[in-house]
Amino acid sequence: MxxxxxxxxxxxxxxxxxxxxxxxxxxxxxxxxxxxxxxxxxxxxxxxxxxxxxxxxxxxxxxxxxxxxxxxxxxxxLAMVFQNYALYPHLTVFENIAFPLRLAKGRHSEAEVQRLVTEAAKTLELTDHLQRKPGNLSGGQRQRVAMGRAIVRQxxxxxxxxxxxxxxxxxxxxxxxxxxxxxxxxxxxxxxxxxxxxxxxxxxxxxxxxxxxxxxxxxxxxxxxxQPVNLFVAGFIGSPSMNFLPATLEGNKLKTPVGDIEVSEEKVRVAEGKRVVLVGIRPEYFEDASMVDESKRQQGSTFTAELTHTEWLGNEQYGYIKFDPDPEVRDLLDNLAREMDADELRPQIVVTLDAASRIRGGRPAELWLDTRKIHLFDPGTGENLTRDAAAGAALTEEANAARAEEIADAREREEATKLRAS
Incomplete structure (x- = not known):
């Protein structure tokens, strides 16, 4: 390694x-x-x-x-696994996996080739397919063969x-x-x-x-x-994408096309002095206000908006709110869409609702927004003005520690399996 x-x-x-x-x-x-x-x-x-x-x-x-x-x-x-599998159709699965070993002429004995291919096939659940040709395998099986070829190369x-x-x-x-x-x-x-x-x-x-x-x-x-660092990362990561709303600051409220959002002093400070900011809101930051208990309401902001329609997915619903941005903001959204390889970023907000919500399109609805989680972006530079770098670094450190633990556990299990087999 x-x-x-x-x-x-x-x-x-x-x-x-x-x-x-x-x-x-x-x-x-x-x-x-x-x-x-x-x-x-x-x-x-x-x-x-x-x-x-x-x-x-x-x-x-x-x-x-x-x-x-x-x-x-x-x-x-280094071992490469390609999109098109790059398998040899005239060779069996065994010989496809063994190919890089055969290529290193004289470096591996026949017994060693047999052992390495058999072990890789077992790892990838290909043992029963070793004498078949790639053309007779499913796409998933062919991909496993390509991975097997990478494994045997060590x-x-x-x-x-x-x-x-x-x-x-x-x-x-x-x-x-x-x-x-x-x-x-x-x-x-x-x-x-x-x-x-x-x-x-x-x-x-x-x-x-x-x-x-x-x-x-x-x-x-x-x-x-x-904790995305800028507009591009925020918009590219997440499905449905993060919503972006133009806003101006008045007192402790952000005036947006769909209503006023009351924000914390910290967010007020970063927005002060800017003619306009872009508010980044993930769909799950919204909730049907009628389903939010009173104690939780205090941690966010409630506003009324009309949804054009809703989509019920069984475990949740998506609701859609259209807004009419000024030409400057529309150009910004169009540029961001091109950067993300999307056709367009429609001037609409996507909200995630509980499956039990009775909010429907065409009627005013009261929505609650968790304002603690929203991000503010500079529309000129794209910078995330509210990014907490220390909190973000802590999340990555936590993931690194979990990775090290998982690898150690996996290797321990592998050793135990080998001991039992011997």
């Missing part, structure tokens, strides 16, 4: 376009890092730079403290390039779970590229959010969600 260090990596093409621009990340031994962002943000290019399939224009790439910029891919001892790190994008939703969920468990069990350093934020939030110890080749924030999924 190995640590991977990216020091000010730059990838510039012949036309001068920086696909990756001054990215620095320290990846600890055994850590699972996710690279996420919209199309064209540089995440796949960065992965290919790590494995050696793209040249590094400037900066240093270190594996276990050793600079490897000029090393060929085969000399970096590589220092696994690199995944959108490995689940060809699978249907149900299989993606199943494979997410399997990859997560396998990574914990093996304790192998892993870098995983995806545009799917569900994968990013559920798989990664830390998630690196990229935009136009630049690293925006790297942190635990929870820190990204609760």
């Amino acid at each position: 190995a640590s991977i260090t990216l020091n000010n990596l730059v990838k510039q093409y012949g036309d001068g376009f920086p696909a990756v621009n001054d990215v620095s990340i320290d990846i600890a031994d055994g850590e699972f890092i996710i690279l996420v962002g919209p199309s064209g943000c540089g995440k796949s290019t960065l992965l290919r730079m790590i494995v050696g399939l793209e040249d590094i224009t400037s900066g240093d790439l270190l594996i276990d403290g050793k600079r490897v910029n000029e090393k060929a891919p085969r000399d970096r001892n 590589a220092d790190a696994f690199l995944f390039d959108e490995p689940l994008s060809n699978l249907d939703a149900k299989l993606r969920g199943q494979m997410r779970s399997e990859i997560s468990q396998m990574q914990r069990r093996l304790g192998v350093t892993s870098v995983y590229v995806t545009h799917d934020q569900t994968e990013a939030m559920t798989l990664g110890d830390r998630v690196a959010v990229l935009k136009k080749g630049e690293l925006q924030q790297i942190a635990s999924p929870r820190e990204l969600y609760e």
